[in-house]
Amino acid sequence: MxxxxxxxxxxxxxxxxxxxxxxxxxxxxxPKTVLITGANRGLGLEFAREFHTRGYRVIGTARDPAAAEELKALGVRVEQLDVADTGSAKALASRLGDVAIDILINNAGIFGVNTPTIAELDVDKLHEAFTVNSIGPLRVTQALLKNLRQGHDKKIVNISTSMASISDNTDGGGNYAYRSSKAALNMIGKSLAGELGREDFIVVMIHPGWVRTDMGGPGAPLSPEESIGAILKLIDGLKAEDNGRFMDYKGQTMAW
Ligand SMILES: NC(=O)c1ccc[n+]([C@@H]2O[C@H](COP(=O)([O-])OP(=O)(O)OC[C@H]3O[C@@H](n4cnc5c(N)ncnc54)[C@H](OP(=O)(O)O)[C@@H]3O)[C@@H](O)[C@H]2O)c1
Incomplete structure (x- = not known):
């Protein structure tokens, strides 16, 4: 026996x-699940469209879902989220419950109050860019950490910009809100990479190129399809050694 x-x-x-x-x-x-912030227009909408086409379960967030017509027309899950509001981020987490999230795209961003000279700058409005661009991704990542930990891929993509690069700031300065809030995002992302890398997360900062959106303007050289198509390939191929990198949409390392 x-x-x-x-x-x-x-x-x-x-x-x-x-x-x-x-x-x-x-x-x-x-099917993998991706959550995209600021998905009602611009690059966020293109992320939602392309992930949806590839068969992902897409959760696209918008500050005002009722007005997010193009996003809703994709047939994806639409959720309310203001990345500047901790209550909104926590409410989203509670609506999601146990939904596992494989990829988080911290895309929502604003240019903020930007002036070429310090003399014209309203310094009391500078914090708005920090609340959205730097603290927003941290706030959302914190609120959704349980869902991200349940995910398989464990990828967090922070949409940064070449204007976050301190070494690239050589064309006359200015744009205090955008440059400094995105540089802070890079630092926050690097810290997240250090901490969450111990749990096999891959956290990256990606400059999408200069793209024709409301923010990029009509004169930008890239279409949203060109930028996001390239970024999706990058996200697919992310490896542990990419954790904490700052790169452009082609995968080229950017200088901090
Ligand atoms: N376009 C470029 O050339 C370029 C270059 C480098 C980096 N980027 C970065 O790429 C990202 C997307 O830019 P974009 O060109 O698509 O800009 P966009 O066309 O101006 O769209 C910005 C998106 O962010 C959302 N958003 C703004 N504040 C928010 C908040 N507090 N909570 C939630 N969502 C909020 C907007 O929602 P509402 O409709 O409610 O305002 C909108 O969906 C940004 O992080 C930007 O800094 C863009």
Whole structure:
């Protein structure tokens, strides 16, 4: 009897690695879930469109879902989120419950109050850019951490900009709100990479190029399709060694 029980236990133990492999295969097979902030227009809408076309489960957030006509027309899940509001981020987390999120795209951003000279700048409005561009991604990541930990891919993509690069700030300065709030986003992303990298997360900062959106303006050289198409390929190929990188939409490393 004892020998029988031991052989039964041994047979069971040999199946454990196979069960783990089966689990991994099942996870890789299931549609992945991506959550995109500021998905009602511009680059966020293009992210939602392209991930949806590729068969992802897309959760697109908007400050005003009722007005997010193009996003709703995609047939994706639309959720309310103001990234400047901690209550809004927590309410989103509670509506999501146990939904696992594989990829978080911290895309929502504003140019903020920007003037070429310090003399014209309303310094009391500078914090708005920080609340949205720097603290927003941290606020959303914190609120959704449980969902991200349940995800398979564990990728956090912070949409940064070449204007966040301190070494690239050589064309006469100015634009205090945008440049400094996005540089702070890079630092926050690097810290997240350091902390969450221990749990196999990959956190990156990506400059999407200069793109024709409301923010980029009509004279920008890239279409949203060109920028986001390239970024999706980058996200697909992200590896552990990319954790904490600042790169452009082509995958070229950017100088901090
Ligand atoms: N376009 C470019 O050339 C370029 C270049 C470098 C980096 N980027 C970055 O790319 C990202 C997307 O830019 P874009 O060109 O698509 O800009 P956009 O056309 O101005 O769209 C910005 C998006 O962010 C949302 N947003 C703003 N404040 C928000 C808040 N407090 N909470 C939630 N959502 C908020 C907007 O929602 P509402 O409609 O409610 O305002 C909108 O969906 C930004 O982070 C931007 O800094 C853009």
């Amino acid at each position: 004892r020998r029988y029980l031991i052989s039964l236990l041994a047979a069971f133990l040999t199946t454990i690695p196979q069960l783990a492999l089966l689990d991994a295969a099942r996870a890789a097979d299931e």
